[in-house]
Amino acid sequence: MMHKILKNLILTSFVCMVLTCCSQGYDSTAVDGSCGPAIIYPDYKDVTVPANVAPLNFHYAVRGAEKAVTVFSIGDRTVKFKGMEVEWPLGKWKTFMDGAAGQNVIVNAELTVNGKPVTDSWTIHVSPDPIDPYLTYRLIEPAYQMFNEVSIVERCIENFDETVICDYSKTDNSCMNCHVHGQQRGDLSLYYIRGAHGGAILNRDGRLRKLNLNADGMLSGTVYGEIHPSGRFGVFSTNIIVPGFHSVAANRMEVYDTASDLTVADFDNNAMINVGHVARADKLETFPCFSSDGKSVFYCVADTLSLPDNINDLKYSIVRADFDSGNGHIGSRCDTVWNGPANNASACHPKASPDGRWLMFTVSDYGTFPLYHTESTLCLLDLETGQISPLDCIKGDKSDTYHSWSSNGRWFVFASKRGDGQYGKPYFCHIDQEGNVTKPFVLPQKSPRFYVYNLKSFNIPDLGMSSTGMTLKDARRMFKAESERFTRAE
Numbered sequence: 001m002m003h004k005i006l007k008n009l010i011l012t013s014f015v016c017m018v019l020t021c022c023s024q025g026y027d028s029t030a031v032d033g034s035c036g037p038a039i040i041y042p043d044y045k046d047v048t049v050p051a052n053v054a055p056l057n058f059h060y061a062v063r064g065a066e067k068a069v070t071v072f073s074i075g076d077r078t079v080k081f082k083g084m085e086v087e088w089p090l091g092k093w094k095t096f097m098d099g100a101a102g103q104n105v106i107v108n109a110e111l112t113v114n115g116k117p118v119t120d121s122w123t124i125h126v127s128p129d130p131i132d133p134y135l136t137y138r139l140i141e142p143a144y145q146m147f148n149e150v151s152i153v154e155r156c157i158e159n160f161d162e163t164v165i166c167d168y169s170k171t172d173n174s175c176m177n178c179h180v181h182g183q184q185r186g187d188l189s190l191y192y193i194r195g196a197h198g199g200a201i202l203n204r205d206g207r208l209r210k211l212n213l214n215a216d217g218m219l220s221g222t223v224y225g226e227i228h229p230s231g232r233f234g235v236f237s238t239n240i241i242v243p244g245f246h247s248v249a250a251n252r253m254e255v256y257d258t259a260s261d262l263t264v265a266d267f268d269n270n271a272m273i274n275v276g277h278v279a280r281a282d283k284l285e286t287f288p289c290f291s292s293d294g295k296s297v298f299y300c301v302a303d304t305l306s307l308p309d310n311i312n313d314l315k316y317s318i319v320r321a322d323f324d325s326g327n328g329h330i331g332s333r334c335d336t337v338w339n340g341p342a343n344n345a346s347a348c349h350p351k352a353s354p355d356g357r358w359l360m361f362t363v364s365d366y367g368t369f370p371l372y373h374t375e376s377t378l379c380l381l382d383l384e385t386g387q388i389s390p391l392d393c394i395k396g397d398k399s400d401t402y403h404s405w406s407s408n409g410r411w412f413v414f415a416s417k418r419g420d421g422q423y424g425k426p427y428f429c430h431i432d433q434e435g436n437v438t439k440p441f442v443l444p445q446k447s448p449r450f451y452v453y454n455l456k457s458f459n460i461p462d463l464g465m466s467s468t469g470m471t472l473k474d475a476r477r478m479f480k481a482e483s484e485r486f487t488r489a490e
Contacts (some may be wrong), residue, residue: 038062038109038120042451045122048430048438050131050411051101052158055088056124056441059448064114072096073106074126085448090159100126125438127430129410133158134186134464135426135443136165136179137415139456142422152179152191154468160446165468166191166201166475174198174479179462182227184354184407186466190227190234193475199483201475202267203468204231210478213265215272215488222263224287229294233328234265237286237299242307255369258307260286262299264328271489277332278321286316286368287348290323292356297323297330300347300368302340314366315340318347318359318381337381338388349401352383355409358435359383362401363390370401371417371424378403378414380435394429394440397421404462413461416440423454426461 041061049056060068070081079088079096088096105124110117136154151167166176174195182188189203199210200222214221218238225236239260261279263272278285281304288299300316307314317340322331337359340346348368350361359381362370370376376399378391394400396418403414410431415424427440443458445451 038068038111038118042442042444044124044441045107046124046439047441048125048127049428049441050129050430051097051126052130052133054157054159054444055090055093055446056444057085057087057446057448059085060109060111062111062113062118065118066112066115068109068111071108073108074100074103087446087448097126101128102126127410129408129430131157131411131428132184132406132408132463132465134467135413135461136181136189136464136468137426137461138177138179138459140459141455142424142457150175150177152176154464154470155443156467157443160444163467163470164472165470166193167472170472170476171195171479172197178224178460180226181404181462181464182231183229184405184463184465186464186468188227188231189464189468193479197479199478201470201478203470204267206469208470208474208478209267210481210483211265211267211270212483212485213272215486217274217488218263218272219259219261222265225265226289228290228323228325229292230325232266232268233325234267235288235290235297235299235323235330236263236265237261237288238263239286254308254311254367254372257284257286257368259304260284262288262297262330264330265486266328266489269489270484270486272486273328273489275330276490278330278334284316287350289350289352291320291352292354294325295323296320298337298350298352298359300350301334302346312366314346314368315344316346316348316368317341318350318361337386338379347379349403351403351405353405353409353412354407357383357409357433358431360403360405360412362403364399370399372399374398374421376401380431380437382435389435391437394427394437396440402460406463407465411463413463414440415458415461422457423451424457424459425451426458 039061040058044056068084070086072079107122109120138152140150152165154163171193174193176193179191187206191201200213202209220238222236223239225234227234240258262275262285284302286300288297298320302316318338319334319336321334345363346366347361352359363379364370364373364376377395378400380389396416398417398421400416403412405412413426413428416427417424426443429440430438
């Protein structure tokens with residue numbers, strides 16, 4: 001109760017400060033006006049976008065600007081906006097973008113800044129490759145040890161429609177996390193409700209089940225994982241997780257495992273399949289995922305160390321093992337595809353592209369919690385050639401992580417704290433057959449100033465081809481339901 005009162009007082013003070021700043025015409029994203037290029041926020045200059053994306057609304061973040069005229073042109077179509085904010089009506093945007101795939105949108109801007117004219121122009125390339133139209137994410141305050149008002153949201157990328165899938169208010173203020181799609185299918189997905197009445201909520205072919213993915217002999221219930229393309233199996237880690245803080249402010253919070261193993265859930269037979277050879281006491285295994293064809297499992301592995309004393313020496317590699325889709329067994333032989341100690345770095349969150357070409361993962365100096373590691377970046381492994389490419393061209397000034405793929409393998413989304421360092425936001429990139437990646441652009445919002453005033457992080461963004469169809473009513477019903485028990489199998 002006291003925490004809630006203090007939080008409300010702090011929030012009230014913050015809101016008053018924001019309103020005071022707004023009344024003075026102040027914008028925290030604005031820069032001093034000059035005769036240089038116009039500054040827009042969000043930055044949609046020279047980006048590549050899918051034709052089915054929502055309107056790219058923005059505002060001019062320039063102090064001293066008195067007026068602005070913005071003209072969008074494509075072919076013989078032009079649309080003009082007057083004012084410091086560009087906010088497209090959805091219908092006008094859809095009409096403007098009709099047939100735009102493969103073409104360039106030219107944007108010309110004229111501003112008056114401190115009495116001087118400023119002109120600028122940029123290009124928006126419209127890719128012929130569409131993106132999956134749905135994105136799920138957890139909305140959460142960027143707190144360290146407490147959470148409040150957590151929800152899982154599904155957003156249509158083609159417009160601004162949002163559906164809350166699960167919310168703290170319907171689950172007795174329980175925490176929830178990790179919504180993932182299997183094969184980017186809306187009707188093959190899973191998320192967790194934590195706590196005494198929680199469970200894994202599995203959506204398989206539109207049927208919802210509440211599962212207790214735990215069995216005798218496991219370290220814990222399942223934590224990180226992925227669903228097999230067949231829908232029958234899921235591969236998961238079980239982790240004993242310890243949070244802590246650095247004594248210096250550089251990386252702030254650290255989260256590490258004192259023990260972790262892998263397990264396989266057989267959803268047809270309600271069985272947790274023991275994987276003895278990848279559940280060794282001298283190794284830490286985590287973040288498993290399937291290959292696009294379901295014949296392999298990738299996961300991260302490191303030597304067990306005394307933690308937190310040796311946290312800087314915790315370097316995870318990525319290995320690959322065969323997977324038998326007939327019985328759910330992981331093969332005993334594993335091949336190293338990226339060596340953490342050899343690279344003096346650590347990997348986490350491997351994700352295979354749906355076309356089978358790429359494996360994307362996050363690299364940081366150590367550990368498996370890069371959320372506050374400013375050095376963390378995305379890397380791309382070519383599964384055909386074995387070539388590793390750090391994606392330095394899209395690296396932000398803060399952490400980049402929690403990525404997922406679009407079903408055609410031509411887009412990916414990732415969460416980045418770039419800019420303010422506090423709030424994670426979903427950014428999208430196009431990738432071609434050669435692995436060339438375009439400039440990231442943030443998820444469009446209806447309000448051009450949404451990200452200026454937003455107080456939630458978009459956590460673990462995950463792309464889907466179709467809507468999950470899940471609602472808050474479903475969340476409440478599943479929260480009250482009894483969990484299906486799973487038994488241990490060898």
